[in-house]
Amino acid sequence: MEKKIELLLSSSPFLKQQEDTPAVMRQVIYSLLPAAAGALWFFGISALLIMLTAMLFALLTEGVYNKLTGRANTLRDGSALLTGLLLAMTLPPGIPLWMVALGTFFAIAIGKLIFGGLGSNIFNPALVGRAFLQASFPVTLTTWVAPGNGLSFMQWRSAAFTLPFVREKVAAVSTATPLSMMKFEGQLTPFKALFLGNSAGSLGETSALLLLLGGIYMAARHYINWRIPTALFATVIVTASALHWLNPETYAPFWFHLFSGGLMLGALFMATDPVTSPVTHRGCWLFGAGIGLLVVVIRTFGGLPEGVMYAILLMNGVSPLLNRIAQPPIYGDPAKFKKNEAHNE
Amino acid sequence: MGLFNTLPTFQRGIHPGDFKDLTRHLPIERMPFSAELTIPLSQHLGAPSKPRVKVGDTVQRGQLIAEPGGFVSIGQHAPVTGTVTAIEPRPHPTGRMVESIIIATDPFSPQTFYNEHPMDWEALSPRELISLIQHGGFVGLGGAAFPTHVKLSVPEGKHARFLIVNGVECEPYLTSDHRVMLEEYDDLFYGIRILQKILDVRQVYIGVENNKEDAIEVLRNHVPDDMACEVIALETKYPQGAEKMLIEAVLHREVPSGKLPIDVEVVVNNSGTITGIGHMFRFGQPLIERVVTVTGPGIKRPANVRVPIGTPLTELLNFCGGITDDTRQILFGGPMMGAPQARLDVPILKGTSGILCLTENEINVREEYPCIRCLRCVDVCPVGLNPSRLGALAKSRDYEHMLDFHVMDCVECGSCSYICPSNIPLVQRFRVAKGLLREQQARNKAS
Numbered sequence: 007m008e009k010k011i012e013l014l015l016s017s018s019p020f021l022k023q024q025e026d027t028p029a030v031m032r033q034v035i036y037s038l039l040p041a042a043a044g045a046l047w048f049f050g051i052s053a054l055l056i057m058l059t060a061m062l063f064a065l066l067t068e069g070v071y072n073k074l075t076g077r078a079n080t081l082r083d084g085s086a087l088l089t090g091l092l093l094a095m096t097l098p099p100g101i102p103l104w105m106v107a108l109g110t111f112f113a114i115a116i117g118k119l120i121f122g123g124l125g126s127n128i129f130n131p132a133l134v135g136r137a138f139l140q141a142s143f144p145v146t147l148t149t150w151v152a153p154g155n156g157l158s159f160m161q162w163r164s165a166a167f168t169l170p171f172v173r174e175k176v177a178a179v180s181t182a183t184p185l186s187m188m189k190f191e192g193q194l195t196p197f198k199a200l201f202l203g204n205s206a207g208s209l210g211e212t213s214a215l216l217l218l219l220g221g222i223y224m225a226a227r228h229y230i231n232w233r234i235p236t237a238l239f240a241t242v243i244v245t246a247s248a249l250h251w252l253n254p255e256t257y258a259p260f261w262f263h264l265f266s267g268g269l270m271l272g273a274l275f276m277a278t279d280p281v282t283s284p285v286t287h288r289g290c291w292l293f294g295a296g297i298g299l300l301v302v303v304i305r306t307f308g309g310l311p312e313g314v315m316y317a318i319l320l321m322n323g324v325s326p327l328l329n330r331i332a333q334p335p336i337y338g339d340p341a342k343f344k345k346n347e348a349h350n351e
Numbered sequence: 352m353g354l355f356n357t358l359p360t361f362q363r364g365i366h367p368g369d370f371k372d373l374t375r376h377l378p379i380e381r382m383p384f385s386a387e388l389t390i391p392l393s394q395h396l397g398a399p400s401k402p403r404v405k406v407g408d409t410v411q412r413g414q415l416i417a418e419p420g421g422f423v424s425i426g427q428h429a430p431v432t433g434t435v436t437a438i439e440p441r442p443h444p445t446g447r448m449v450e451s452i453i454i455a456t457d458p459f460s461p462q463t464f465y466n467e468h469p470m471d472w473e474a475l476s477p478r479e480l481i482s483l484i485q486h487g488g489f490v491g492l493g494g495a496a497f498p499t500h501v502k503l504s505v506p507e508g509k510h511a512r513f514l515i516v517n518g519v520e521c522e523p524y525l526t527s528d529h530r531v532m533l534e535e536y537d538d539l540f541y542g543i544r545i546l547q548k549i550l551d552v553r554q555v556y557i558g559v560e561n562n563k564e565d566a567i568e569v570l571r572n573h574v575p576d577d578m579a580c581e582v583i584a585l586e587t588k589y590p591q592g593a594e595k596m597l598i599e600a601v602l603h604r605e606v607p608s609g610k611l612p613i614d615v616e617v618v619v620n621n622s623g624t625i626t627g628i629g630h631m632f633r634f635g636q637p638l639i640e641r642v643v644t645v646t647g648p649g650i651k652r653p654a655n656v657r658v659p660i661g662t663p664l665t666e667l668l669n670f671c672g673g674i675t676d677d678t679r680q681i682l683f684g685g686p687m688m689g690a691p692q693a694r695l696d697v698p699i700l701k702g703t704s705g706i707l708c709l710t711e712n713e714i715n716v717r718e719e720y721p722c723i724r725c726l727r728c729v730d731v732c733p734v735g736l737n738p739s740r741l742g743a744l745a746k747s748r749d750y751e752h753m754l755d756f757h758v759m760d761c762v763e764c765g766s767c768s769y770i771c772p773s774n775i776p777l778v779q780r781f782r783v784a785k786g787l788l789r790e791q792q793a794r795n796k797a798s
């Protein structure tokens with residue numbers, strides 16, 4: 007006779023695209039892998055240890071926080087892991103690991119969790135962690151070792167295992183980044199070194215090529231909004247070229263700005279963080295352009311050689327405002343028709 | 352076909368995959384009359400119909416058994432010859448109990464339909480034609496079940512210039528409109544003539560998505576020579592069948608927020624509805640049956656079936672071989688906007704375009720993650736809303752504020768929920784919000 011079947015009641019739609027938020031996070035992490043591999047190539051095991059430490063402490067911080075506050079397990083969404091890796095990419099290869107751990111803790115706890123976790127933070131967590139470290143340990147954060155430097159993969163770039171708060175002697179083989187060479191010595195690094203990554207800098211700042219590979223993949227798969235980096239690059243090109251045209255002696259050409267320092271990493275992986283960027287396409291155009299302008303201004307006229315981090319953090323703060331002013335008209339928006347009527351009269 | 356040779360369509364929207372292969376090649380078949388039929392007096396938007404029969408009456412197939420209960424209401428007819436056994440509340444696909452006329456089928460009746468008076472419709476005025484359509488029981492067969500004659504009654508001072516025939520059928524899985532266009536284009540073009548006369552419209556467009564190439568070809572080959580009718584192949588994209596989206600795709604016009612298609616000189620009607628109207632004026636048969644696509648991985652024999660209105664769901668499922676043991680969800684309508692059923696003794700209605708049986712494999716109860724503002728919902732919303740923002744407001748029950756973000760313009764197509772990687776039930780929350788806001792507006796008006 008009649009079989010008993012249990013019918014589920016829920017609300018339409020019953021079709022769903024398959025890619026969920028953890029999958030998106032995983033894809034962004036994969037997109038970072040070429041640049042991460044580049045970091046290993048240039049900086050050896052130090053880079054690996056920094057990345058692993060950051061990722062471990064990111065998970066640890068969020069896991070412990072969840073336990074203490076009785077929240078559900080959020081580690082599976084992959085965002086903590088991504089924040090850890092992103093932060094690692096912004097750090098200099100010679101940084102002691104305890105600083106990495108501390109910075110990661112700050113990034114996750116203060117940058118994200120106290121705002122309410124994933125989706126609620128105003129500022130990019132990885133950059134919050136990096137800003138904290140920069141403010142706390144300015145010397146270490148601006149001490150760079152040259153890539154390769156004749157060391158083999160297994161050789162430490164610095165005293166990675168220094169105990170916390172022991173004043174460490176700055177690594178002997180320190181060098182200047184292309185940006186500081188430009189700023190303080192007026193010396194321009196050749197294009198090829200910048201593009202391929204054979205220049206001093208943070209783990210993920212060296213090879214523009216490898217970052218671009220990841221960025222193009224993400225844009226093609228719609229993991230990032232291509233309008234942000236496009237607007238950013240365009241603004242940098244225009245403003246830097248204008249300055250260079252005014253005075254080629256003092257101001258670097260646009261390609262130098264584009265491919266040096268954290269610009270590629272910032273433009274493709276940080277500014278595009280959906281949580282902290284605007285929710286409309288118009289807003290994203292303005293957001294990217296704002297960052298580009300600030301980067302050139304800070305780099306050229308500010309006291310620091312690099313300005314990507316502050317440019318993005320500042321624009322993060324502006325993005326709620328951009329959401330407000332850049333709402334596109336909806337289908338059948340009455341405003342459109344008023345305009346037409348006025349036109350007809 | 353060049354790179355830039357693209358078909359017309361509306362802005363944004365989604366590509367959920369059409370899943371129509373299960374039934375697209377299956378000709379429409381008839382099913383036997385069930386022993387008992389349930390005709391709910393309310394199977395349309397608007398006032399319920401008023402019964403004109405009493406318990407014990409004998410009724411003929413096609414006989415009027417309930418008349419319109421107001422202007423926004425329709426007539427109901429006996430789908431079979433038989434006896435009225437009860438007029439009482441019965442289970443309804445909306446989940447409520449609804450006053451219904453129950454007819455026991457006469458097992459010995461030949462159930463033929465007598466067309467005693469072929470209609471000389473050309474002698475009738477538009478007003479009379481509209482009244483015939485209302486009493487003929489016509490509602491939008493695409494699923495919304497809005498009384499057709501209301502759409503055809505153009506208000507004073509307005510005029511229609513275009514008739515758009517909605518042959519889009521953008522809901523995945525469903526193929527009933529597709530099969531009707533392929534097999535019954537004669538009735539469709541006949542119906543178009545009647546609508547042309549009612550609306551005093553010359554130019555007709557038939558919008559069909561390009562996943563129904565055979566239907567496009569058949570229609571193009573059979574457009575009468577004297578009819579200004581263009582069959583427009585549209586890019587396959589959901590929710591193109593939504594009236595506003597179809598108008599945008601075909602005419603590049605936008606219906607102003609809060610207004611109706613007639614405000615941009617357009618009337619849109621479902622192809623199945625017009626075919627039914629054509630059939631009535633040709634053969635005298637009111638709306639007593641419709642084509643239903645019975646489909647999905649949970650049905651043993653997917654089919655396009657001509658079903659008498661009021662047939663119990665169980666009978667239809669049995670006619671299609673029954674459901675598989677792992678069926679977990681049975682929907683009235685398609686997967687994007689369909690309504691799940693709690694019981695199998697509900698009747699097939701005039702607005703039932705499909706029965707979709709989903710199994711364990713298709714049910715996805717998924718973990719919800721926080722909104723990461725990835726913008727995908729903004730990219731797909733056909734109305735250009737910001738579902739991400741609306742979702743946040745709905746979650747904090749700030750319904751008033753949702754009005755500022757145009758929640759009332761939401762067409763409830765579900766594209767946002769489909770695309771959301773964080774599995775946030777966006778459209779589900781908007782429906783709740785819209786319901787509450789409408790109630791509140793009604794209260795404000797009353798006080």
